[in-house]
Amino acid sequence: xxxxxxxxxxxxxxxxxxxxxxxxxxxxxxxxxxxxxxxxxxxxxxxxxxxxxxxxxxxxxxxxxxxxxxxxxxxxxxxxxxxxxxxxxxxxxxxxxxxxxxxxxxxxxxxxxxxxxxxxxxxxxxxxxxxxxxxxxxxxxxxxxxxxxxxxx
Numbered sequence: 001x002x003x004x005x006x007x008x009x010x011x012x013x014x015x016x017x018x019x020x021x022x023x024x025x026x027x028x029x030x031x032x033x034x035x036x037x038x039x040x041x042x043x044x045x046x047x048x049x050x051x052x053x054x055x056x057x058x059x060x061x062x063x064x065x066x067x068x069x070x071x072x073x074x075x076x077x078x079x080x081x082x083x084x085x086x087x088x089x090x091x092x093x094x095x096x097x098x099x100x101x102x103x104x105x106x107x108x109x110x111x112x113x114x115x116x117x118x119x120x121x122x123x124x125x126x127x128x129x130x131x132x133x134x135x136x137x138x139x140x141x142x143x144x145x146x147x148x149x150x151x152x153x
Contacts (some may be wrong), residue, residue: 063125
């Protein structure tokens with residue numbers, strides 16, 4: 001728990017890809033590295049706020065980055081940005097892969113081999129987001145890749 005905040009930290013034990021020296025390479029008392037990236041952003045022009053996060057181990061940051069790029073950079077609405085097909089690059093010892101969902105044209109490049117999925121998959125994370133603005137009110141989005149749903153009042 002972060003002292004004085006009430007926030008409980010993830011133990012990060014499922015993110016072994018970040019521990020290049022294994023669990024024994026971590027000094028006693030040191031916090032484990034984590035891919036967790038819960039994000040809160042505020043638009044100054046009108047005070048709109050976006051809170052976004054995702055489970056997904058090594059795919060957390062790519063899932064969030066792609067949704068943010070679609071929402072803010074491509075002007076998609078939040079639901080479309082979350083549901084849009086995703087990809088993820090994995091670098092292996094011998095060869096890397098570009099895992100991708102249907103709808104994204106991916107071809108081999110720079111030693112990376114395409115790994116196409118037949119359907120949207122929770123492999124690519126499960127982005128959850130809440131957006132609120134004075135003009136549009138409050139909207140929650142739950143990624144169908146993880147069977148998400150949203151409760152509203």
